[in-house]
Amino acid sequence: MPQTSEPLNPNLKDDINASFAKLVLMRTIGAKLVRVEPGEVDVALPFRDDLTQQLGYMAAAVVSAILDVACGYAAMSLAPSGTTILTVEFKVNLLAPALGERFVARGHVIRSGRTVSVCGGDVAALNANEEKPIATMLATMMTVKE
Amino acid sequence: MPQTSEPLNPNLKDDINASFAKLVLMRTIGAKLVRVEPGEVDVALPFRDDLTQQLGYMAAAVVSAILDVACGYAAMSLAPSGTTILTVEFKVNLLAPALGERFVARGHVIRSGRTVSVCGGDVAALNANEEKPIATMLATMMTVKE
């Protein structure tokens, strides 16, 4: 059950959008921040041939990339202003081939702490009429002064 | 202690090089396979501005990308010919900012199984005269018929 307590940062959407704009890797792979709510952040990524592995699926690390960012900003959405988030560690399970027109990583906060937060995330592959889970993450994030 | 038992595939270097050449993401980010031994595989990556996060370090997912590949091919180096490796899951701990001229991910097999293998990997950041550990991975890989 995601933790969606009151945010400590009144400008969280602006702050997270501004921070996301500095994530060069996200621009490089074509990912977009598509939803920011207190404790929940979604990142979307269209399929791209240049990010695939040997079987033509999106590479595990690309799936991890959008999960990591969705989880990190979910943590940041409950942190005080003037702080940023560093990834301490994450674990990803790949559930199905990363094939689809588009992928959405949905990160949520499981526990928001002053220093350490725990987040979960799921990635779905989206096609015309269906949505399929392809990966899940459990991550530990650290809040640091910016 | 890495497991470096006798390889089941006499052409492992050729097979792994051929497989790596099909990893489009590795070409996209500029990673190279720099060492293939039974049970041990290294992947190198030069620093690139377009793969960074908000503080200018290489993004966690990029570090994970080369670790995942080094671990996967370490597993493949002990698997029979005619098989390929899928990542079941991995966990990465980030140890220090991913700053350096070049990064080397070193994957090794901890346990080689018929279906499931367990691998470990470490990434070092390399500068002129020093090498610094920046990340470590523990991963579960699955061997499937090609």
Added chain:
Amino acid sequence: MPQTSEPLNPNLKDDINASFAKLVLMRTIGAKLVRVEPGEVDVALPFRDDLTQQLGYMAAAVVSAILDVACGYAAMSLAPSGTTILTVEFKVNLLAPALGERFVARGHVIRSGRTVSVCGGDVAALNANEEKPIATMLATMMTVKE
């Protein structure tokens, strides 16, 4: 979102109860199987002084023990009869001190596969009038012939 597809084993409740009865460790620590549904299994444990760590909380490994079992039987609840489940790996995040009168680990299946299943689990500490999340697990299970 838990996967609660149709069970392949018509006797799943009996089979899982019979298997649980053979888990000597669960008897040793006083854990009980309290709910078995397709894709979801709960295990309860009363607080016990002899299972604590240096600060008087239930030890992380005890919390992991009931999570591991809840996740394993959640996987088994969707597997064919005549099979059993082995834990390949798990990751646990501790969210809060394990203090309470009673603990309930709730395991669910995230992806049920023929060989490999992925499960999630959460532990709550229960007191008179409240329930508090104290740990979460993401686990990989393997189905093997009994």
Added chain:
Amino acid sequence: MPQTSEPLNPNLKDDINASFAKLVLMRTIGAKLVRVEPGEVDVALPFRDDLTQQLGYMAAAVVSAILDVACGYAAMSLAPSGTTILTVEFKVNLLAPALGERFVARGHVIRSGRTVSVCGGDVAALNANEEKPIATMLATMMTVKE
């Protein structure tokens, strides 16, 4: 490669022995602290029927218990005096059935930080003349004032 830098606590052996004596669970399962060096700690456990799972092996959680403690004290061995260690999270891969006369968990520090440390650990099953790896852990520990 374990990090075995100079300890910050001159009484680390006494402090860790005193702390271990308060780990009630370790006494309950019969585990002993058998080696304490800066950055490296070993915990041993004889086989016990009352700690097994459905196939007669030591349960995954028992193996995790001694790994968690070995990793935690490895972290504590490099922390300042007056602090204690809490487990943030760990991941365990089970490599082989936990069968043997005795088990030894060997924890080492991968990165020692002021707040967060990363540790690795391995468990071997010991019989008369052989030693076999059965599990490996990657863990995140937090240093807190006692």
